[in-house]
Amino acid sequence: MLLLLRFDAKTVREPIISLTAIKTGALINILKADVGARKGELIVEVPEDKAKEVLEVLKKMGVDIQEITKSIARNDNCVHCGACVSICPTEVFYLNGENKVELRAEKCIHCGACVKVCPTMALYFPI
Ligand code: SF4
Ligand code: SF4
Numbered sequence: 001m002l003l004l005l006r007f008d009a010k011t012v013r014e015p016i017i018s019l020t021a022i023k024t025g026a027l028i029n030i031l032k033a034d035v036g037a038r039k040g041e042l043i044v045e046v047p048e049d050k051a052k053e054v055l056e057v058l059k060k061m062g063v064d065i066q067e068i069t070k071s072i073a074r075n076d077n078c079v080h081c082g083a084c085v086s087i088c089p090t091e092v093f094y095l096n097g098e099n100k101v102e103l104r105a106e107k108c109i110h111c112g113a114c115v116k117v118c119p120t121m122a123l124y125f126p127i
Helices: 016-024 048-060 083-087 113-117
Strands: 002-007 029-035 040-045 064-068 093-095 101-103
Touching: 002 048, 016 048, 048 064, 083 093, 083 113
Parallel strands: none
Antiparallel strands: 002 040, 002 064, 029 040, 093 101
């Protein structure tokens, strides 16, 4: 399960991910981190068999949690330049036999790198 975790000025100063991992025994994989002094956001991957326990512990500690269910998407602006192919760490994008860029969206880990480099703003995360 992929989760977007939002931390406020209080929770961002606490070792919440470590505590959650210790309490639940879950191997929590941090995929993206944007943490400052007053707030923070993490995208984490949690094993499905530990997801319920992890969610309960995080909620108790005051973390705002949103499950990520929709993956990267592309609109018609794509010009098949290939910039996303080379930057994606999980090989979501690939060239088909006609040199057109295709997606395997299920491999996306929401790092956001492709969205930043796409010259035509063709990539986005559906709400
Ligand atoms: S970077 Fe944007 S325009 Fe280029 S291939 Fe990827 S989606 Fe298409
Ligand atoms: S958000 Fe990251 S993992 Fe997902 S498709 Fe873009 S570059 Fe790949």
